[in-house]
Amino acid sequence: MKRRLLISTALAWAALSACAESPARPQFPHSPPITYERIGSLMQVSVVDRTTGRELPIYRHRGEYWVAGRPGTRYAIRARNAMGERVMAVMSVDGVNVVTGEIAGVLQNGYVFSGGERTDITGWRKSDSQIAAFEFTSIANSYASRTGRPDDVGVIGVAMFRERVPVPPPPPIVLPRRDDSSSSSREMERRSEAPSAVAEAAPAAPAAKARSADSALGAESAASAKGGLARQSPPAPSLGTAHGRRETSHVGHTTFERAQSTPDEVVRIRYDSRENLIAAGVIPVPPPPPRWPRPEGPSAFPGSEMGYVPDPPARY
Template structure:
């Protein structure tokens, strides 16, 4: 399905607090933490958009998984850009539910087809060719997956990407060859074609090796996922899910697409939760508080300490 999306962007305003005026501190700033990425994926570049501000949410990598911090009540979108020069089909799921069909998600279900270089924001659950129900961060109990009896996979966005099958040109018609040394040249050609070459004998091993590699990759991903879920401490507040939000206009068309293979060429998984929970779980690093440094050598103000006016001593 080729995506054509209409959406509006609201302005976001930030209130700045007033700080007391102080003398300039000689403290050197702490080195910045490793910045999170905003986009991931190879065949397609994927990001999560805060629709109120239009900004891409930071994507944090922690123990082999990608995470974004959501805010209850905020609407979001999945931004996808085809990084290839060919058509790519993206089967998308939120909380384990296919966002187009509403089925419990599977990689062989329907999805969106992106032309080479095409970009689109996927803003909600597909209701018709002209409407969606907006994605909105909410509590687990109010998520669409929980309300439809499928709460086990709440908190994850998934995208399975497929390349398109390229039609194979028909074989060239046979060419008549003259006889040579009493043997028809076509017979000689047939004998040569029936003789297996070293390349042909080695070829069957390649798919098996690729299958083993894919199985190993899937096994490693599952192990990393299990390890991450076991190591993650209990969150201090309820986790987030995605609600079936208000209806919005969003038009799509229909197209045909034949997958090059039955398994995805790439799968991306992005987990999400509240910022407080991700900080508590160690996903979002928090810099240590800055301290007044002790200068090397003699101090010009040995009796000075950074702070404010202390309380007076107690009365006798």
């Protein structure tokens, strides 16, 4: 009987503890949306914490995507080609091309993904067989700052290009043979000369257009490098990406011709410490638990001590 009583008492205490935690958690209707899905349509992009192997939650705030990092944590840019064709991805971290180390531009070298391929880009490319790991760190210790380029620290970018599909040449024009007068022969010669003249003049317009597009992109890249582009000036982030330890990572070489000189899609993800994102309102802060007012009149549970019913004091 004693054993059963102790078990019943333990169960009662457990039930009482459960009742104390029963109030529902408050909802946050004004919290920014959180997504665990990857961003992008041509290529789905996310940021992975390599310590845990999990993709970091992405917060959307005022039209921008954010992830929270921790100093000293190695991370990777995870990308999956959502297309059935090859796609080229030019990647940048803190405004620096992750393959070449140059100030990032969309017409630079990048990684080519086969249809449906998924890969984790884990660091700065040092050679065909090595990288220096991406690692969250302070701004001063970031690779961009240590190489004199601190203006764009705190952002990850991926510019995606589709591949140009070769267009087969048109079939040759075969003119019927005619043995009429010499005037008819001269007329046929004039007709046969006309298509060739048009064919020689046609490439001039696209070439001029390509040159003008290249010059415009070059001017835009130069203006971006000098900070001349019109853009918002958010507060400087507290985290950057370090030039971490060397790791083995093998790549090969291939040829890729862009379908156009401008990206088909660009993904931009900003990052900072969790504390700074909370302070900036990117990550919502849960309100303190509600304090229940004491009811008027006698209280049903004025004390909080648990035990057994004691004897009343002796009468006088």
